[in-house]
Amino acid sequence: MTVRSQFFHADEGDAVAVENETGKSRVLLVCEHASKTLPARYGDLGLAEDVLSSHIAWDPGALAVARLLSEKLDAALVFQRFSRLIYDCNRPPESASAMPVASEIYNIPGNADLDEAERFLRTAALYVPFHEAVSSLVEKRKILGIESVIVTIHSFTPVYHGRVREVEIGILHDRDSRLADAMLADREAASFKVERNEPYGPEDGVTHTLRLHALPEGLLNVMIEVRNDLIADEAGQRAAADYLGESLERALASIGD
């Protein structure tokens, strides 16, 4: 009996999903905020339905774009099956936003005053297995001779704290900007408004997954943010995935690594 088996109801499954695991591409897609599903034990966290469907619970459209990219590139995809409201897998346990008590303009009643036991449960059931899955896939591929390129897929809200965001696609990086630089090199020709480290950047603590899986090993990496109003339907998701897939392929070819 593991903590995970105590944490999840029998029919809820596990924290992590891996799709196209044997995909041939060097690209390894990661989607930390793929789902708005709450584990049954948490009820509604004291939040209204519209809030539970909003960007504070997940990155709307991100999983759909990631799946289209997975197909287009023949790339493996790892995603979290539960909401960032319970544990934000792009944050370490010591971060206040790993189990947020507030997000944008909303308080999250079910996250107030979490005790050490509850923090342990969430860390053990959601965070550790997620990054173990990524880490183990990177390692397996390495043994097969594939040096992974870590690409994380996110979406952001067009209006944040009342401010409209003009940027449409953000290409984010931490201290290793090789892949981001190459993707940004031809952005003038893009049909999207593409910016570097927008609408936020590494100084906001958003590059945890890159820091865990890419930087220590020197793997090429990038974090991609798409404005979620552009990927609310399949046509938009396809347009974004087409642009990103071609941009990634051109960038990797230009690096010639």
Added chain:
Amino acid sequence: MTVRSQFFHADEGDAVAVENETGKSRVLLVCEHASKTLPARYGDLGLAEDVLSSHIAWDPGALAVARLLSEKLDAALVFQRFSRLIYDCNRPPESASAMPVASEIYNIPGNADLDEAERFLRTAALYVPFHEAVSSLVEKRKILGIESVIVTIHSFTPVYHGRVREVEIGILHDRDSRLADAMLADREAASFKVERNEPYGPEDGVTHTLRLHALPEGLLNVMIEVRNDLIADEAGQRAAADYLGESLERALASIGD
């Protein structure tokens, strides 16, 4: 392939050991600081041999006392097989002392500036499996009708920052003091100098294991600290275990729970 299998060399075994797992006693012994062994990947952390054998690396004598208690009470025992210098399993990941950069008068060079990837590795390989093992044993025993009594076994150094400590045995508790109160009730007759919440207490953040496994479920619990000069040899370990075993049994009988 798990993080643990990447973390440990093939002949190092796993983080956690369980002894006398089917012991009949309600008492479940936990020893977080049982070992001074460093996983091979860490070398000597930049520390001298005498420091690596000191109380900053482990609780000398604690495992021996815990094993004698396990035998005496027929109690299950869970202990950590690696040094607290790498991860102190009695601290949550957000605590600065979980992966300490300094301890008492020593700096720990190998723990300076740990990045997020290294913190994740230690959390996933040492901390989470340890508390999963305790949690899973509590749960298994509950199914068998045994309501566990959580008893953690520690030792402390007789001289700390140059100050001599007079206390010989500390009976520590968090907000649930039932078992500690009962153990302290007859301390006048003890051949040891026994004190409540000495040489430190819950305000120092030392009751993490109790907070994880006992307080949420309302399980009886206590943290026991023995001054390590008294348990440096087998005679001393036996004397301490005899006193503690009898005190625990009397206390549990008096609570009649």
